Amino acid sequence: MTELISLHYPLKELPQLTSQQVxxxxxxxxxxxxxxxxIQEAAxxxxxxxxxxxxxxxxxxxGLVFKKLPQPWHDLTxxxxxxxxxxxxxxxxxxxxxxxxxxxxxxxxxxxxxxLLPLQVHTVVAGFDHRYGRKEYQADMAHLPEFAAxxxxxxxxxKKTLGQSAAKVASRQIRLDLAxxxxxxxTKSLGRVHETTGLIVHGDARGRTLGxxxxxxxTPEVEFLPGIGVYAVSAYVDGRxxxxxxxxxxxxxxxxxRPVTVEINLFDFADEVYGEPVKVQWYAxxxxxVKFNSAEGLIDQLxxxxxxxxxxxQEKAD
Numbered sequence: 001m002t003e004l005i006s007l008h009y010p011l012k013e014l015p016q017l018t019s020q021q022v023x024x025x026x027x028x029x030x031x032x033x034x035x036x037x038x039i040q041e042a043a044x045x046x047x048x049x050x051x052x053x054x055x056x057x058x059x060x061x062x063g064l065v066f067k068k069l070p071q072p073w074h075d076l077t078x079x080x081x082x083x084x085x086x087x088x089x090x091x092x093x094x095x096x097x098x099x100x101x102x103x104x105x106x107x108x109x110x111x112x113x114x115x116l117l118p119l120q121v122h123t124v125v126a127g128f129d130h131r132y133g134r135k136e137y138q139a140d141m142a143h144l145p146e147f148a149a150x151x152x153x154x155x156x157x158x159k160k161t162l163g164q165s166a167a168k169v170a171s172r173q174i175r176l177d178l179a180x181x182x183x184x185x186x187t188k189s190l191g192r193v194h195e196t197t198g199l200i201v202h203g204d205a206r207g208r209t210l211g212x213x214x215x216x217x218x219t220p221e222v223e224f225l226p227g228i229g230v231y232a233v234s235a236y237v238d239g240r241x242x243x244x245x246x247x248x249x250x251x252x253x254x255x256x257x258r259p260v261t262v263e264i265n266l267f268d269f270a271d272e273v274y275g276e277p278v279k280v281q282w283y284a285x286x287x288x289x290v291k292f293n294s295a296e297g298l299i300d301q302l303x304x305x306x307x308x309x310x311x312x313x314q315e316k317a318d
Contacts, residue, residue, distance in 0.1 A: 002087030004079075005095050009103040011118055020122035022046040024091075025056045026130055027171075030076035031085040033191045034127065034160035034169040039089045041157050042125035051122055052092040056115075057082070058099045065099055074224035076171060076178075081195070095119065108132065108139045108147045116152070123153040162188060179227045181285035186226075193234075193281040196223045200237070200276050203263060210295060212302050213270075214247075214263040217278060228260065230286045232309045235264055236279040242266045245309040246280065249289040253298050256291075265302075267310065284312055 005015060024042040028035045039055070046053040064073050077085060083094050097103065097115070106114065111132050116124060126141055133139030141156040148154055159168035167173070169189050177185040178194065186194050196219055203216030215237070219225060225248055233246040244266040250258050264280070286305055292298040 002083055002091055003093040004083050005093060007095050007097045009097065009100060009106075010114060014118055017120050019051060020120045021052045021054045021092075022049070022123045022125065023054050023056055023116070023119060023121045025124060025126040025132065027061070028055070028057055028077075028082060028086070029061070029171045030174055030190060031082060031089075032076075032169050032171065032174060032189050033162070036089060036191060037160045038125060038127050038157045039086065039091065041155060042123075043090045045123050045125065045153075045155060046090075049122060053090055054119070055086055055091050055094045056119070057094060057096055059096050060099060062099060062104075065101075066104070072221065075222050076174060076194075076224050078220070078222050081197075104133065106133055107137050108143065111139070112147055112151070121152045123155055124148070125155045125157065127157050128159060175224065178224055181227045181229045181231070183226065183231070183282055183284050186282075193283055194224075194226070195279055195281050196225060198223075198262070198278050198280065200273050200278055202274060203261070210299055210302070212265045212299075212306075214265050215273065215278070217262040217264065217280065219262055225262065226282050226285070229288050230305055231282055232284045232286060232312045233264060234281045234283065234313075235266060236281075237266070237269075237276055238271055238273050241281075242269050243309070243313045244269070245286065245305050246282075247289070252289060252291040253295075265306070267306075283316075 022042050022045050024038055026035060026038060043053050059079060061073055061075070063069050079096060086094055124144065128141055130141055131139055132144075141154070144156075145154045161168055174186055174189050177189070183194065198217040198219040200215045201218045203214065215235070228249045231246045231248070232243075234241050234243050244264045246262060246264040248260060248262050250256065250260055286308055290301070292301065
């Protein structure tokens, strides 16, 4: 199991290390294919030298600390999910360093002396665009070997691209694709289906009266939901994965301007599961949210959505 160690600058009472370690640095939001390339290179070095593999990441997102964001921040992968994904890539321990003004003001040589060297690094690995301090200090990977001065090795990983595109795989683009509901693009960049978590709570029970009972999902505010629309999803609930169709929207047919909610009509599932945790995998967007003139019009569309969703998963299984 991957160990999570929380750090705050200045570092105090670090866990006792019995050897040097290979350290991959980055925020790694999404743990997408570009991040995976960095971790895989670090894992190769760790294996070749018989050393443990560690990751140095940060919390919170830098923009929350140093900028006024135009809208609430949502992580592609909250810390607990990030640690799980890194563990699957062979990471032994994750250091999560609190991002503060004092930390960000460190000169690169101070960052090395006060952060990296106490972690007993053998090799530091990061993507070509990773920064570890203020721009005017040249705190980038191109200058890290100079600052390291032979005290540890440095490996810089080139950008990861998809297909013939010259654009790198990037968390920023994944966010744009999620907001647009372009789930195939999201899946391609992540190398997996985007997943969120939540808790099953009471709703209005309107779906039951329409013949499409739903589970209502409270999603932690920090998590990044796809944009408003209807989706083919799979939900892990009551110990199993169940296919279904999900609505992210404001239920505009009945109550315009209400807050955004997440409702899922699970196929062939009739258990009562209020209060149960749930994981949701977002496979494909079926359509945008539409305001219907009547409940009958909505029911007709839901029948079409249900058929399209079943066909989607049938084709996926074939």
